[in-house]
Amino acid sequence: MTEIRIARTDDIDILMETRLEMLKIVNGLDEGYVFSEELKDESRRYFLEGDQTTVLAFVDGDLAGCASASYIKIMPTFSHPTGKRAHVMNVYTRDRYRRQGIAYKMMTMLIEDAWAKGATEISLDATSSGRPLYEKLGFTDSDECMVMVRKTV
Numbered sequence: 001m002t003e004i005r006i007a008r009t010d011d012i013d014i015l016m017e018t019r020l021e022m023l024k025i026v027n028g029l030d031e032g033y034v035f036s037e038e039l040k041d042e043s044r045r046y047f048l049e050g051d052q053t054t055v056l057a058f059v060d061g062d063l064a065g066c067a068s069a070s071y072i073k074i075m076p077t078f079s080h081p082t083g084k085r086a087h088v089m090n091v092y093t094r095d096r097y098r099r100q101g102i103a104y105k106m107m108t109m110l111i112e113d114a115w116a117k118g119a120t121e122i123s124l125d126a127t128s129s130g131r132p133l134y135e136k137l138g139f140t141d142s143d144e145c146m147v148m149v150r151k152t153v
Helices: 009-026 039-048 102-117 131-137
Strands: 002-006 052-059 060-071 084-094 122-125
Touching: 002 102, 009 039, 009 052, 009 060, 009 084, 039 052, 052 102, 060 102, 084 102, 102 122, 102 131
Parallel strands: 084 122
Antiparallel strands: 002 052, 052 060, 060 084
């Protein structure tokens, strides 16, 4: 049986386990890699206090995947009258559960939640493997912005 639901505060251990697992896989880190306390503490704080929604998927009680949307508020514009935007991150399905429609269902839930919360735009950074899913959901390419990243010393 597949259960897909919005995470609750009592899911914090599952959220942290899944996030760190996903970061290891996406970044090609070995199983024994140790994350900084700062990254773990800030991730935990964000899940508990941040303006975000995370969806968890379980198959027969086993964690199958997760997906998150972070919300930001900017000055309202004509095309975004609420100023509220969502950015999808950490869409992850464990290997043994891929190609079963789980990521599609998690994304659908996040999209519905973002619209219900008044977002007028949803963005994401797509990997080549995720691109077909996002296109199927209606996402299109955009090159409307530039970014600057703070250099760390």
